[in-house]
Amino acid sequence: MTPVGIREQRRQETRARIVDVAWEICRQQGLAGLSLRDLAARVGMRAPSLYSYFDSKHAIYDAMFRRGNEEFGTAMRCAVPDGPLDRGGIKAAARAFVDFCTADPVRYQLLFQRTIPGFEPLPESFAVAIANYEEMRRQLTEVGLGSQEALDLWTAVMAGLADQQIANDPGGERWRRLTDRAVDMYLDHMGVLPPQQGEQT
Amino acid sequence: MTPVGIREQRRQETRARIVDVAWEICRQQGLAGLSLRDLAARVGMRAPSLYSYFDSKHAIYDAMFRRGNEEFGTAMRCAVPDGPLDRGGIKAAARAFVDFCTADPVRYQLLFQRTIPGFEPLPESFAVAIANYEEMRRQLTEVGLGSQEALDLWTAVMAGLADQQIANDPGGERWRRLTDRAVDMYLDHMGVLPPQQGEQT
DNA sequence: GTCTATATTTGGATAGAC
DNA sequence: GTCTATCCAAATATAGAC
Structure with a gap:
């Protein structure tokens, strides 16, 4: 299901990578220790760019x-x-x-x-x-x-x-x-x- | 034990009251939702005054x-x-x-x-x-x-x-x-x- | 999509007057 | 002991250029 173009596929890969790194951070800092700045930095972007992939924390x-x-x-x-x-x-x-x-x-x-x-x-x-x-x-x-x-x-x-x-x-x-x-x-x-x-x- | 003067007793009562209110806040906002400003306000003082009773959060x-x-x-x-x-x-x-x-x-x-x-x-x-x-x-x-x-x-x-x-x-x-x-x-x-x-x- | 810049809020903690 | 004023750090989120 959800068959989509290669552009959308790339986007989903990036989303998955963000979630990966978010888990990594939480394992280190605790669930409440997740910050968008830190998350963005670890995926190689700036915090505001995350909002292209997720509406909110x-x-x-x-x-x-x-x-x-x-x-x-x-x-x-x-x-x-x-x-x-x-x-x-x-x-x-x-x-x-x-x-x-x-x-x-x-x-x-x-x-x-x-x-x-x-x-x-x-x-x-x-x-x-x-x-x-x-x-x-x-x-x-x-x-x-x-x-x-x-x-x-x-x-x-x-x-x-x-x-x-x-x-x-x-x-x-x-x-x-x-x-x-x-x-x-x-x-x-x-x-x-x-x-x-x-x-x- | 810990027999002390009336001054120290008052102090301990205030400490106990602070802890009371802290529990009240946490029951409402969650454990991590405790803030010193809020706590102080509810006890009838300002945040810095809490440091007369506790060294830190x-x-x-x-x-x-x-x-x-x-x-x-x-x-x-x-x-x-x-x-x-x-x-x-x-x-x-x-x-x-x-x-x-x-x-x-x-x-x-x-x-x-x-x-x-x-x-x-x-x-x-x-x-x-x-x-x-x-x-x-x-x-x-x-x-x-x-x-x-x-x-x-x-x-x-x-x-x-x-x-x-x-x-x-x-x-x-x-x-x-x-x-x-x-x-x-x-x-x-x-x-x-x-x-x-x-x-x- | 990504960035810089920033708005906005909020937090813990300290300095120093009274 | 309590206050005002402030520091400093960090947070989420938005605006707008590129």
Whole structure:
């Protein structure tokens, strides 16, 4: 879709590069530490030129939000096998989620928390996040975890691991290594996907 | 301790009032939205006068951090009965934690997350947070949950509930109401404090 | 599209009179 | 301790030439 001329293509490449560099800056300076001057300088232009590509700073955050959610979807699709999940598949998904979140705390902050005052993603961008959530819902529904309560408890356990890892042992694995165990705790409680014989504990 | 004259007492009262108002502003504008001008105006003085009470803006954040942790300790002590906890006592503690966190997302952000770039609490202030953690460790140790893994899994579950509630249903109870269930999930997994006969599910 | 120049606002912090 | 005045730095955003 969106088939366009080579001129528009160049423009989109530049937009993508700006978003790249914006992420780079935020990883270094924090989400609120993004400044248009700095951003422009690093892409080789002056601050006002950015307005040829984005209407405002919020529009840049929006593009970052969208990009981050696209990366998230890709990461999860790569890590999770097709078809109905067994207990090992759920663990793979959990590890992928926690690893994705802890690999980039600032990205976690923008995608999954509400920390930039006044920033709301546009509906088109938010749709990417919703699509990712719906994909998770679909997969968990297949194994009997489709109720809202089951899903919410699942997201709570996953977010809790990521959150504690980021807040109290950034770059480490103190909570990350508890992921498989947390999945067992959750699945046992829900009474689905009993552990296979000979499975590792 | 710190017995002092009436002059010093007045000073401490003013300091406390400044911290009060600082929290009020942050609840409205977000943690990063605190400005010394605004703060001073609301306390009835001009910005430079604040420097008679605090050395810098960071010092104000530090006092807020300390105050918040003191409130947290008080809230938990009020909610959790003395003596060894049974399953109901653990649930009371869990509800107290999740309620405390979700009642004030900005406070949760300052106390339990790392979101203000460059802010590190002073050792004296951090000591309050550590004391709270040690009290939790002591209580959980009494019921056989004193291992670091058990504690970390506990904090992950609690933080996950609070985090999801704040991020995805602020002011609501979508995750908050799962607290008792999450405690059951955790305690069953850990194999401690078996449910009493006739206990509510 | 990109630039220079600038408007405009706002922030933390300091100097020095009272 | 509090004030006025000010410094200094940085921010987003716009105007208009090229």
